[in-house]
Amino acid sequence: MMRKENLRVDALLIGYETNENLGLRSVMAYLQESGYNIVLVPFFPGNDESIIEAVRAYNPRLIGFSVIFQFTLEEFGQLMQGLRANGVKAHFTAGGHFPSLRPELTMQLIPELDSVVRFEGELTLAELLEHLEQPQHWEQIQSLAYREGSEIIVTQLRPLVSDLDSLPPVYRDEPQEVGFGVKTASMLASRGCLYNCSFCSIRQFYGSVPGALRRVRSPQSVVEEMLVLFNDKGVRYFSFQDDDFAAKTKQQRQWLQSFLKGLSETGLANNIRWKISCRVDDLESEILKKMLDHGLMAVYLGVESGSETGLRTLNKKVNVDQNLKSINLLKSNNVAMAIGFMLFDPSSTTDTIHENLNFLKAVGEDGYFPINFCKMLPYAGTPIESELRDAGRLKGDVTQPDYNFLDERLDWYESLTKLIFTRRNFSPDGTIMLLQEADFRYRLAESFGFKGQTESYNKMLRYLISKSNMDTLQTLRELLYAVMSQEINYLLEEQNTIMEIAERQWRNEMEIEVELKSQFMEALPLLNNLPNPHLPQSKDSYMPFNGSGVQIPSATPKS
Numbered sequence: 001m002m003r004k005e006n007l008r009v010d011a012l013l014i015g016y017e018t019n020e021n022l023g024l025r026s027v028m029a030y031l032q033e034s035g036y037n038i039v040l041v042p043f044f045p046g047n048d049e050s051i052i053e054a055v056r057a058y059n060p061r062l063i064g065f066s067v068i069f070q071f072t073l074e075e076f077g078q079l080m081q082g083l084r085a086n087g088v089k090a091h092f093t094a095g096g097h098f099p100s101l102r103p104e105l106t107m108q109l110i111p112e113l114d115s116v117v118r119f120e121g122e123l124t125l126a127e128l129l130e131h132l133e134q135p136q137h138w139e140q141i142q143s144l145a146y147r148e149g150s151e152i153i154v155t156q157l158r159p160l161v162s163d164l165d166s167l168p169p170v171y172r173d174e175p176q177e178v179g180f181g182v183k184t185a186s187m188l189a190s191r192g193c194l195y196n197c198s199f200c201s202i203r204q205f206y207g208s209v210p211g212a213l214r215r216v217r218s219p220q221s222v223v224e225e226m227l228v229l230f231n232d233k234g235v236r237y238f239s240f241q242d243d244d245f246a247a248k249t250k251q252q253r254q255w256l257q258s259f260l261k262g263l264s265e266t267g268l269a270n271n272i273r274w275k276i277s278c279r280v281d282d283l284e285s286e287i288l289k290k291m292l293d294h295g296l297m298a299v300y301l302g303v304e305s306g307s308e309t310g311l312r313t314l315n316k317k318v319n320v321d322q323n324l325k326s327i328n329l330l331k332s333n334n335v336a337m338a339i340g341f342m343l344f345d346p347s348s349t350t351d352t353i354h355e356n357l358n359f360l361k362a363v364g365e366d367g368y369f370p371i372n373f374c375k376m377l378p379y380a381g382t383p384i385e386s387e388l389r390d391a392g393r394l395k396g397d398v399t400q401p402d403y404n405f406l407d408e409r410l411d412w413y414e415s416l417t418k419l420i421f422t423r424r425n426f427s428p429d430g431t432i433m434l435l436q437e438a439d440f441r442y443r444l445a446e447s448f449g450f451k452g453q454t455e456s457y458n459k460m461l462r463y464l465i466s467k468s469n470m471d472t473l474q475t476l477r478e479l480l481y482a483v484m485s486q487e488i489n490y491l492l493e494e495q496n497t498i499m500e501i502a503e504r505q506w507r508n509e510m511e512i513e514v515e516l517k518s519q520f521m522e523a524l525p526l527l528n529n530l531p532n533p534h535l536p537q538s539k540d541s542y543m544p545f546n547g548s549g550v551q552i553p554s555a556t557p558k559s
């Protein structure tokens, strides 16, 4: 972030920037293209002071908050309070999933907000900036919610941008590194998804507005953006954040073929690695192999459940067998992977929990990837939220929506697992993050063509991941038995057993973490000395993609 004292900018945008906030950066690029002066400031808890300082320095006409995670509503509310308390008079607006779907509630909960920009923000925010000082015009701005006295006015919806190529490439600054000096960028080739999983915000977000449920950029524009990042910023690892990097229908496969062709023609295919997130039914051997030949390195798979009942409740439209097949396909092709998995969902019973634990054992015992799990949460506007509300099972508050299970003892079980596993599963320095990081770095090194010398490190890593997976499953089983075999009234008598299970789990985690850190430290000099043989040194060795199909000589192929 550049500091220019006493500069009055048009807008200062604030949001989580863990993997580059592509939504905010797209809004920023569009506004810049429209001639506005914009600044981006990252948000994270505890950063309020530097945000206040930035606001003083830039004196923006408008501050835009990116509330893409429902659970951050309160944090953003507090930040806005702090800004107002410091005398900041700028117009406050917010965008993202929750504000879009619940604009009135958002503005009631955060009285400091002057408006909400609903759904896709590029065009709406540009129009708001243009007419910021003419509130009488605001009712003509589509997809806006704003205050008029004590009333909240919600305007007509704006159709989705029909051609994503008409938007400028997202704003970028200096890329982060993912290890061994490899620079990374987040990418987006599409917006939206054709499915309607009951727990997911995506369908509600894009489906509430006129326009196609899923829109794709042209393969040329995606490749071109990658090439610019490769040449100008030295980016070698591209992380696609598309909701579903789809490869199921004929049309989607055709898109993919053109994309892969573009990667070959530009010489990128052999010199970059990339990651996608997709559904299990997108994966099929032939197309996967083609993607791997063009630099695909990692896949995040939306598995979600190992129980047929669970998959039905989540409306995933796949079965357990398909889940297993896709995971095995990735394993047999040596692809780095992680899965999304919800051990608990509203239909959970002891039987479905057992099914899930069996599934996790089947996929996790070999230590191929660390298993992680969570409880499905009913986000605003999702089908499951309304089902739970209708059934009188919805509880919690706006930032932490929750529900009760049909069997009261499962509520106890789930609370205990939360208590025991939150650090392992979600803390930035917990076992899962450490194992994932170690696994990722190993696979990155391996994928860039450095094989053999880290074999012992790999073996140790598989052992530790398998141990963590199996310890976790044992704890989950024992806990389930301890809780479910008792009447609620007698559960307190199980306190000691439960404490023993928890303490053993935590001891095991500590042991794994200590071992991992020492192994990692030992392997690090070796891994760090990777010669990076396939990374071209000079950006001049590449020409910009011109879409004409010109073959550009590529560097050393991937081993």
Ligand code: B12
Pocket (backbone or CB within 6 Å): 013, 015, 016, 017, 018, 019, 020, 021, 022, 023, 024, 026, 027, 063, 064, 065, 066, 067, 068, 069, 070, 071, 093, 094, 095, 096, 097, 098, 117, 119, 120, 121, 122, 125, 188, 191, 192, 199, 200, 201, 202, 241, 242, 243, 374, 379, 380
């Ligand atoms: C990339 C990503 C992440 C990245 C981080 C992204 C970041 N910015 O830092 C990582 C991997 C870290 C992540 C983590 C999580 N994520 Co996530 N993530 C995404 C994902 C897949 C893509 C985001 C994106 O780039 N979208 C593309 C852009 C173009 O769209 P957009 O963000 O919606 O932005 C547009 C509009 O919303 C609007 N807009 C957005 N902000 C603003 C601000 C202003 C001022 C204006 C005017 C407009 C505006 O304009 C933008 C352009 O049109 C989304 C799904 C999705 N499609 O959005 C889930 C999503 C946001 N994640 C979600 C969740 C639940 C999580 C986790 C809680 C998961 C977990 N169990 O751990 C964590 C929490 C992270 C944390 N901070 O603790 C949910 C949020 C649901 C909800 N209602 O709250 C989503 C929607 C996925 C889903 N299927 O439901 N996530």
Ligand code: SF4
Pocket (backbone or CB within 6 Å): 193, 194, 195, 196, 197, 200, 201, 202, 203, 243, 244, 279, 302
């Ligand atoms: S979970 Fe994935 S497949 Fe299901 S609706 Fe959401 S983005 Fe689409």
